[in-house]
Amino acid sequence: KRIPKGGTVLGVVASTDKTQLTSMTGNRAAHPLVLTTANIRTEIRMKASYHCLSLVALIPIAKFLEKRREFRGVLESRLYHAVLDFVLKPLKEAATLGVLLDFGDPFQHPARTADHTLTQLEKLEETFDPWDLPKYVPAAKAQRLNGVHRPFWMDWPMSEPYIFLTPEILHHWLKMFWDHDLKWCIAALGASELDFRFSVLRPHRGYRHFKEGVSRAKQVTGREHRDMQRFIIGVIAEADGMTRDITIALSAMNNFRYRGQAPKFTEADLAKMDAALSTFHAHKNAILEAGLRRGKHGPLDNWHIPKLEFLQSVVPSIRANGAPIQWSADVTEHSHITEIKDPAAHSNNKNYEEQICRFLDRRDKAAQFDLSLAMENKHIHFVADDEDPEPLDDEDVDGPLLVSTTSELLQLIEPTARLAGAAHRVQNYFAHSDLLHRGMYPQAPKPFRTFVSSQKNTAFHVGRHPVGRQMSVEEASQLFHLPDLKNSFLTYVHRLSRGENFTVGGRRPAFRDQYLPFEKLQVWHNVRIQSRPFHFPDQILKPETVHASPPTEPWTYGRSDAVIFNTDSQYTWPHSGIQGHSVGQLRMIMRVVPRPKFPPPPGKDEFLVYVERFDIVARPATSPNGMHLLKRARRSDRSPQGDIIPLSHLRASVDITPRFGREADRHLTKYNSLDVLEEYWLSKWFNKELFYALDH
Template identity: 40%
Template sequence: FHSAGKVYDVGQTFLDRFGMDTYSFFRRSNLYYPFASHDDWQVANYLLQSGLSMAKIDEYLKLNLIRTLPLSFQTAKGLRGCAELLPPGPRWNYRIVPTSHPTKNPVILYYRDALDCIESLFNHPYYAPHMDYTPFRLFTTAERIVREYTEWMSAEVAWWMQSKLPEGATLCGVILSSDKTHITNMCGGKAAHPLLISLANIRMAVRNKASSHAFLLLALMPISQFLHPNKRMCSVLDARLFHQCLDIVVEPLKTAARIGRMMSDPRTRATTLAQLARITCDPDDVERYFTQCECFRLSGVAEPFFRDWPLSDPANFFSPEALHHWYGEFWDHDVQWCKNALGSQELDFRYSVLQPIVGLRHFKDGITTLKQVTGRAKRDVQRYIVPVIAGAMPTGAVIAIRALMDFRYLAQAHVLTSSTRDKIKDALAKFHEHKSTITDEGLRRGAKSGAALDHWQIPKLELMQSVAPSVSQIGVPVQWSADTTEHAHVEVIKDPAASTNHHNFDSQICRYLDRIERCRAFETATRLSSALRNGPDNGQDIPDSEVDLAAGDVDDPSAEDEDSEEHPTALLNDIWAPKRPVPNFFSIAQTLLTAVPGSIPHPIRTFTSGPTAFRLNYDPSIKRIAIDQAAEMFNIPDLCPAIADYLGREGPYAQNFHSFGGQRRAHADVHLPFSEIQVWYKVRLQQKLHHDRTSVGPVFTINAHPANHAWEYGRRDAAILHIDGRHEWPSSGLTGHAIVEICLIMRPLSPRGCKITWDERFLVYARRFDVAPQQRSQVDPATGLHVLKRATRASGALLGDVFPLDQIRSYAHLVPRFGRAADPRLTSSNSSHFSQSFWLNSYFDKEFYYAIS
């Protein structure tokens, strides 16, 4: 949008405002005033953000060693007094809200100026490089045929709103999130109702990280008890009070949107307000008013907060929400249908015998007895539901549940195209096409009565119809998920409440957050000021070993060396970025390639190949073992001839690309140029995100353990192996790739006193799975999954070969085909060994799903 986001003049930066504080004069000589020094401030900052009570802080300050320190405070009260002298953030206010009906206690609203909160986010230096200031449109090609949707600014609503603003104006999208949360299970089950605010201009990759603190507590909405005899009317009065308080809190935002602008009402808002205008009953007569509202399916709120907010449209600002709507629907309904079809015992058993995935939850006791099921637990259950129920539920029911899984996974993508949006719509349509099987089989039942239901009045399911249309209007739905705000409740409600005296929670929470925000802002300002005064230190040590690199002790080498202007950015990342970021094997591998020769050991244990990064432990699990002994330990009878065939295909330069050969050429007693190998029990893999090739995905571990007391037949994970150089993962999907079971990870050892080219290449012994065609298709029509069978040679032996480790492209998860009833002899440690037919589970990871869908 060319005429938007005009820069008019130089404004007040974050540090400019820091310098305008009442006590800024004293900071000319002492940057850390009211604290004596940087060390003094570090101790104070730690104590203020530690969550310790005042009594515990006093105990700490009375320790003999601490009393010898030159601190500017001696008591907790003195420490908090110093904190009050730090530059403030948006100030807290309170107001007693009048109500039309009596309540048990006065209604007190604690809130901050919404514009001040938005301005503090807009002005913060950490968010500056991660913000969009103008609406934009993305296309997949230069011909502009297929549209891409990502951030809110990439969608139509932002573009339309910008067109209604004066030329040069900057559009700020306000995000409001509100949900009741329990302060603690103690103290009579006290609850709070926080209202959080953020800025849609901040890109979701930063905004939705809890460590970014991009959601501020705007208000604590009052939780009242109306003295009305009709409980249903109490709910109506609660809804009215919420809108009344929200009207007070967002009034500055309405004023900012209204001044100097000619606005027109969107249609849906006008429809709602027109319906309210047709109700002639006095709103104070709650019961009669609500009766008339029910005709229009309205909640009974007479004055909704958006009634006079320019350009506001409930159809646009009430966004889809994954955590409560999609995951909630899955747990409340999909899982119950599966439970009713299979029975709790069978469903739990199938989950319990799945081979565990390192880093993901394993349900060793099943899923039907889970308590306090979190959003993460619901996501983990979803990973396996389709292959688990296959064969035991009616085909139509499996298709319906799989269609909803496709809907959720497609809708969670961080980039959606117009064609993907149509796939989301088609997935929901497929569910509706096959949902009758669920009711016909009596699988949909009442939660309390247990009686079969023949209707589909499920609000969360109805809300799914708005997802596909919302993509083009407000961007990808995943950015609006409540995961971030639910986590923020811990930071802005539960942690502050834990430091109170358990009385008058609201006021004490406000004071606590005020101190914390002062500390964060002061830490940011002092570190930036110190860096600008003293100049950055550009020295960078070369890591002594690869162990340092693997531990994340080096900077990202893909970035250029930071000069004096960029150094403050590094400081901001140090303060505001996640303290435990996902390890980046790609950057580590790049650093190792550019390291000074001789400074790190070879062969390098962290390296990349195509779209995949690999990480092996520095020390092998077995430092030296004879090949014949390894063959016996890992139960690989043809290991020696497989290595010989590999060497025959490899060539003199150890750079050839390998695929599965046909007949075994080498004999069992073939002579090899080496007799010993090193062995690793696992390798970790990482890939770039499917929709963002600049960001790394999660780390997955491929195990290749020999038999032991826990795994009687060994632990072997599956993987995707690249076997055709004309195709590349993930763009080609499974084309040009094979699904294999990794049985051994090894490195040949040159004979003593001899150096051979291929001894620096890591190898794997892998056994292939064949994809069984399904009714003129590569996938099963009910589950949409590939059916796999173990490949064998003409002799009946399992088909296995040796490959370079770097031909692996991805972890893969296989689920046994249980059929009508699972074999009761199966366990999580032997299910993959005894099963001969498997499902390739595309739902275990969203990135894998996008690659093969």
Template identity: 30%
Template sequence: MWLEDIIKLNSLIPPLDPANIEHHIPHEPELGGKAMVVDFGDVGGEFGDEENIMGGGILGEGGEDGHIFLNLFDSDENSVHRKNNLYYPFSSQRDWQVAAWLLRSGLSMGKIDSFLSLEMIKDLPLSFSSAKELRGRAEMLPSSPRWMSKVIPTLHATKSPVVLYWRDPLECIASIFNNPLFHNHIDFRPRKVYTTAEKQCHVYTEWMTGNDAWDMQAAIPSGATLLSTILSSNKTNITALTGDHIAHPLLISLANIHMNIQLKLSLDAFVLTALLPVPKFVHKKKRMKGVLEDHLIHQSMMLAMVGGKTSPVTMAMYKQFGDAFQHEPQMKSTTLAQCTVVRSRADPLNIEAFFCEAQKFRLNGVAEPFFQDWILIEPSRFFTPEDLHHIHKEFWDHDAQWLICAVGESKIDFWFSILQPITGYQHFYGGISKLKQVTGHCHCDVQQYIIAVCADAAPGVLTAVHALMQFRYCVQSPCINDDDIRHISGALDEFHSNKDSIIANIVPSIHNSGVIRQWSVDVTEHANCQHFELTTSLLDAKQTTEQLENTNIDADDADAGADTPIKLPHYFAIARALQYRPVGSVPLPLHSFVVGHTAFHITYDPSIRNISIDRVTIKFSLPDLQPAIADFIQREVTCGDQHIYAMSSPRRGAHMAILPFDQVQVWFKVHLQETEFHDAYTIRPAQTLNCAPPCNPWNLGHYDAAIVQTSAGFSWPSSGLSGMGDVIPLSQLRVPINLVPRFGATADKHLTVYNSMEHAIEFWLNEYWEKKTHSSPYQHSI
């Protein structure tokens, strides 16, 4: 609610912290190790300077029009009472906490009255004693966009009235725009980014770095600020278990918000703006029911109007999807001209005759598309690709099935089942061929391994699938430049199949609208689940329209009581805090520390608290452990603790070298946390490296692979790789990696999940295991 927002405002805008605040450096910021110049200057003669682009300044900074969050809150009629009591109309913070819990609980008015009538509750100093009084006080808070409803008349019979619930989209956009959570995370002007000052290589990231934003800014009046809206919807039976109610939620957001903020579900960058109706039409032909639904959706402002088996972004139909060239784009003028011709041949009220004529142009029978009077838009541009369906689901529906058929179900299932499990990652103990209800996360998990697992089988199919996998990983990068686009296009050129005319739309979309990662529907599909309670209440037959329209409670409260997302460990922050603790207050050596862009953490309690070196030698099967430790200590004495130790040099210490100690502590796990390759201020989830001795069921031990820095002249990830083995400081670890045994044409049937790594002679370095690994320059030099 707004009251909580104002209470937390100071915490929402904390002091700058380089570990979690995105810094905007106007000249040559660091971007994946590349120099970058941000240019707002003359391009095609459109803009001469920043003032031309901005048209007089940033909205909300020095302008007189509009209201920022605090202006709107302070203009409320009750703002005078909040000078002394910030929680007004509630008496105190505790009073508000009880009220907020009740308002979000989903309890009916009667149940709230029953709760408040309990003797123990009556003894609390609450400012309300009934549900009606509670609701009255809540109504005194500043209003969020109000819900409205309208019965939509239809010319064809339906089983129940068609009701559209919506909130004013402009009010929704305003509520997002002035949300203090997005302070300093919104772009107000388009920009062009280059890798060098010569401006030879264009970099695409946010929507404001694409060509469309630049062209639109040139077309709108001087002084206007360009705001790009994102509409997302997913027709799902989200209320199928509550009275057979089905709705079509429509979410809205701003493309101006930085994608690393927008894609965080917990920040609520998407607002529910409408529940589009899904009526049940009465018609003898099933296909005509679908046409009538399309009419209604466009009447309610929704999707594209191309017919089935036709591309929404080009003029190609399904029989032309295999063409080696990209068909001309689906233009608004073309679609509207075709609609005009269809209307001249058939009456739109005669649904069957109109549909027959529309089919000749491969249209779906909608007479008036929702975008017909929108300016500066083209269907081929605003229907952007997104990774969940265009990347991950396409992989599972096609590429994975090709490899399963080429390799064989039993063989590929066995190969997947004997891969060594990695902490925090999905393992397919039963293989992949029989998976049911496969989700987007599962699609990604299979992608991580399938190329390396099938590397020695079906070379013809693997070449095409490998090219597509290169394409997928490249286009998911949060930062793509012209060189990357040439690499993406080259991967597509290598892939010769009937998917060219669909996937080829991604390259021009990157030019026009920025990277496709920002259009991910993963966050909006989760948001649909968050709005489940609100959707149910809006569609509940017991709730009348009058009740809905008189409600002044923020509709987003329906999900405000949802479980708080699990906070990931932040070892960078822990290490930084330990550095500033008073001397002697923290045990040494530190168990959390940072080297470069990697944070390290081990638990305070070791796996083995006290053990002799001889027993460690036997337990871990390391016959040269004692001389290796002796060499390590000698290098430590000679070079100091800041030295990068070389590895795999000849042993200098004797087999029975005398050490200054004979007991050690042993840890079986270490946690590594890195920053994003393209954004050094974004922290990635921590990864666990295992190094456990033989035990049941790991009879040969449980060891993970990692990249280690072996020389001060090397720096991950720009340096190549080679195999090593020695005693090294923990600080020289850089990143976990995934090795997949090379199974050959047929894997040994005696291999299991616990011994496949130990019995393998050759390994594939799996570049697809982590997107950061794939994005790193090292992959081209292995």
């Protein structure tokens, strides 16, 4: 109602944090303030390589003469607000949105509005001089104020701090996990037991493996916090000291954090977040009763955790401001490198603030010149969306090319320097497969090494050349320790000829004729699998590498990763979840080599895999940790249930965590932990996309 007719509000995203200039001597530091605008698409703004953040100020880092630490903190906060008040003055006609905070209860407290806070400050100044710190600060603390008497937003129209201060994933959620959840787990299991369990988890290509555990980790970042969260619930499940209520509370907190990082939300999603937080509060007292929450002087009996109280405001903030992931400090902290540390590294270690600004100014001017030159070379002119360009005469055919969006521009120009975007692009196997089938690469080997599943939701890529020489079925059976490989091929050919679904396990027909219509196999040791995001099925995810290599040192059982594969084409991954799919261990990747001068064997000439199945013996609703419990499927002779299916039936790489029980078996290693046990947990927190698929 306060916006004039025809006007609008442009959201501004501001971030500020101190950073050390490690490339300079003398313990130098900087405190940058960076800005961007909220009208930039989230997927663009969240990528540091697009340089959407601009440095607008370097906040002074003062050393106060005041000896009392509490008062130095108040003076530092006042300086901070005074600088923001000055720097942000041109923006104070804008309005933004945000959250509320208070302390550790399972309910939301009334909002501390701007009017309420300013009224408190006015009443304080009627009694105390703001610069008489020994009297003013205690009185302010009693009113739950921090001692700043002139907050920078006080004359900012339409501003409400409890709304525009949004939840921040990096510092509020991930840091809370490191400071609290992980410490509770260490206290419950003991550092040595927890570290051992982490150290024997199966490594995954592209994911951090904690070979020495987590209890003694130092200088960890948000990336390490995320990597620990992937495995923590499966690692602690059923351990000594980990009661059912504690497990439920920690699982609920993990659910809350993962669901809160989604790029979009429905009311059902928000209801699940509220339910997860309520579940934590309903079971959290078990953590205190076990003495797991500890301070410097022993166990604590309270929940005075500000970050925990922040969580009460997350759902209201999502309704007001959208997905919290777009306000995460991951990108703004990375901007410290491009906007502060890199420029400082080019300075002479003196008056570096001025040299940083000069460096950034010259860099921007060079980029603008390059852009202008590229546009001029292509005869491109910008035109506003609401402008209707005049119709061209015949004489104007060679006139300027008019564009109205940046995306159109970048498709047409070839600047001498890369303007934006990552240095290493994510390989799009979907697009590459399409080009292959359109005949764009006539020299490509067949069958094509890059292809897409029949449901068009998964793409695959194997190496151009197989590993080693061609081998017979018997040789492959011995190399990979798969004694039933020939029977699996007979079953595959039988199902293929009858048009049956390809499953893993089940009753096999009796074969009188042991003849196979081929002699040799080609083998690969890994495959790249690329999926589409749960929320944006028109986009692509980064490909993941799945291994299936034969036994060799130190992988004495072979390196065989766990996968989800489709068993019913009526169900599609990821939106069908586990329904119509199974979990298995990938043992072998191969292709049948047709006999010379003979057509390929029945069916398509395609890549095949040998998979050993796990059965789901417990659903998330029946286990306190909220995970699927898997058991290795075996035949009547106790051999693993394995079969051959098309490679195109695979859907995703997954992590299955050993069911350690009360105490982990000390014979386990990272090389055998996926092979010697019977039961495992399917970790839905292995990555966010898997969480959305298994928990929706």
